[in-house]
Amino acid sequence: MxxxxxxxxxxxxxxxxxxxxxxxxxxxxxxxxxxxxxxxxxxxxxxxxxxxxxxxxxxxxxxxxxxxxxxxxxxxxxxxxxxxxxxxxxxxxxxxxxxxxxxxxxxxxxxxxxxxxxxxxxxxxxxxxxxxxxxxxxxxxxxxxxxxxxxxxxxxxxxxxMQKLKMRVYYDSPQWIALSEDDKAVEPGIGIELNDFTIDYYEDMSPKRFASEITVNTADGQKVIGTVEVNNPLKVSGWKIYQYGYDKGLGSESPYSIFMLVKDPWLPAVYTGIFMMLAGALCLMLFMAPKPIKEEEEF
Amino acid sequence: MSWGLFIWFAAAAVICWSLGAYFAWKGQGARVYLFTFLGLAVFFAFILGMWISLERPPLRTMGETRLWYSFFLPLAGIIVYSRWRYKWILSFSTVLSLVFIWVNLFKPGIHSKALMPALQSPWFAPHVIVYMFSYALLGAATFMAGYILFFRKDKTAAKELNITDNLVYVGLAFLTIGMLFGALWAKAAWGHYWAWDPKETWAAITWLCYLLYLHYRKTSPGKWTEACLILLVAFVCLQICWWGINYLPSAKGFSIHTYGN
Structure with missing residues (x-):
């Protein structure tokens, strides 16, 4: 030693x-x-x-x-x-x-x-x-x-x-305030209006799709209209807006929709690393694996 | 395609794979490939049929992932065979595939059309398929490790270790790709690429185990007993990550990766 x-x-x-x-x-x-x-x-x-x-x-x-x-x-x-x-x-x-x-x-x-x-x-x-x-x-x-x-x-x-905010938006009232992870009120600099919230169901009544149609107002006066659904966030002025929740008791009659707003300035660096690793994984199987030993006898 | 037809497709595929395995023992190369690929085609036709009739990729329930595992085992087997001409590898992959088919016949899982919104993503199919293929390769590596540990213990097993290494290199590559696809998907679905959810934690553990094996083999090529033991532990971790997580107290009620089996 x-x-x-x-x-x-x-x-x-x-x-x-x-x-x-x-x-x-x-x-x-x-x-x-x-x-x-x-x-x-x-x-x-x-x-x-x-x-x-x-x-x-x-x-x-x-x-x-x-x-x-x-x-x-x-x-x-x-x-x-x-x-x-x-x-x-x-x-x-x-x-x-x-x-x-x-x-x-x-x-x-x-x-x-x-x-x-x-x-x-x-x-x-x-x-x-x-x-x-x-x-x-x-x-x-x-x-x-x-x-x-x-x-x-x-x-x-x-x-x-990384900022992860939750914003609850009711029909007919544009929302400019969100809650941080430790429940503090924060102004993300964008406002969201809820135009429509829908849930589609399968035949067995399990939910098939949650979607909110929204208008996003930016601080510089622009309006962005779009649909946010699970797996399909909307990107507006540096924020990614995710469908997060709704009133479960009322289902598609929910008077509000909850969004998660995420801003992660370091994401490009993380993705750079991830894509290097993906390329590395391909190299691992194509170039790094040891050469097969040619056999003299079969068993 | 209905689930009731599974037994017929599976039986036809297993008969083809068994014939392929038989001709491997006889050393008749062309027939080995013919029957193995015929079996794969039959089995894949069933998967494809399920895909169409369910109107979603059959990858959600444990039973559906077992379906892919049964398919990938003979595929991994024929790849190994084409490279090293092992007579027994196809018999092994066929038997193992049969075990998973057997489990599916008795515990098919629920195959409803419903696919919850979180799973409706272009990442869904590549993420799970890549993972299942890696599990098949790493399963074969585990089998090799067990063979070296318990049957070849008094001889030098350079060739077997070489095969094991190759299986782990390719298996780890697919494991890495599966994990990173999962991270990219998680970002789109949940807003973050890595949240140390129990399933993610065990994915990291499994990944580190195989990483340890590779580095250990590089630094201590002579110590194959320890290397094989690492592979056995790694495969236990892989099982915990795949399905054991559903029974683990640390994950119960905590994991968002449970999609109802």
Missing amino acids: WTKPWKTSEGFLIAGGLFVFGIALQIAVGPVRWSLLAAPANYIALLLLLCAIALMYILRKKVYLFEWMMHGGAAVSSIACALGITMVMGLLPQMREGGVPWLSQMLSFWPFVLLWMWMMLIAALATLNHMRHFKWSQIPFLLNHLGVVVAVAAATFGNAD
Whole structure:
């Protein structure tokens, strides 16, 4: 142990140390408060993190830890640890509050966050290491590793900038006010008028389609008329408007329709990562799979 | 097409696949392909018929996904056969397919026309079909891992490991595509691409398991026992993600991915 070259077991010990450190943080400062990472804090944090990664890469010959992080043993141990703690998350009910202390709010549990960050950091360093001597044959590796790093980083750092509002709109009264996730009144800068809300049913009376015909007024005086239905949001001045709810007791006679308004400025970055991963997945099956061994004998 | 006809189509398909498997043992290449593809065509005709008569893709209930699984197993089998000429692979895929057909005959699930609005999306078919194909490949990889662990334990199994690796690479690729299609769909349906819903959490767990296998095989190519054990655990996670989630206390009443079986 701790004799060079380090292997997987050193990785497990480091991850164990991170876990203990995470517990200490949890006790000292409480659960992770993701809302603190809203702009501009997230841009600054991301910039600092990128600088740190660059520094680790530059210092790789001086600090053995950084060199080791670019290789397989680090990858294996960090994936195994992220996997383990995510399994705990999958086995315990996750809720806003209550349940198992710490573990039922896994997304704000420091050890969970640190172990995932550790895995992503290792993937990022491995990416840099492969970029050093660029060859076309490394494209599949880069797409897969950089893709997942970009997608997860953008989703994480962009999370607090995402706005998810609920707006209840009655017939004949344009609505300009929506409620945020913590039930605060917010003005999204667009107003919605409900022209018609319909539900179509199948023969067995289970719902087939929910749809709201609406007119959206923007702050600069434009009017957009459109239909919002499940799986078909309407896009108006940076907002995506989703069909969210209605008065269930009254069904298609519902006097109002509820919309979800979503704005996610980091979405293009997340999609960049996702499309890199999709391309990477194609490469995985076409170029990365090991060559079949030609047989001498059949069995 | 009514569900009552399933037994006839299934029987015809299984007979074709069994003939294909038989000729694989006899080493008669052309007949292997002829009968296996004939069986696939018959089985797919039933799926297509269901699709038309239900006026929606038959992908909603567990029974309907089992239908696709029964179809993809022999397809994965014939792909493996075409690459490695394993005599037994088609017998295996036929038997496994038969098991799922059997389950469907006794527990068909409800096949109503109703498709709730959340499932009416162009992403629906690609998302589930890609996932089912990946499950079939990863199921075959699990079988190989079990074979290596319990039957070939005293020999070097380089060729078997090579096949297992290939199945996992292709299976993981499809698993990734299925997961990301799901994320793109979720954005259109629910406003967010990833919400750590129990089904999503288990999809991530399953994905990480196979990722672990690939990295472990790269770094420790000699330690095949551990590698095969990872695959067995991975397949358990895959089952939890696919249907186990319906019985898991952590998901009961929490998951929005339950569409009534």
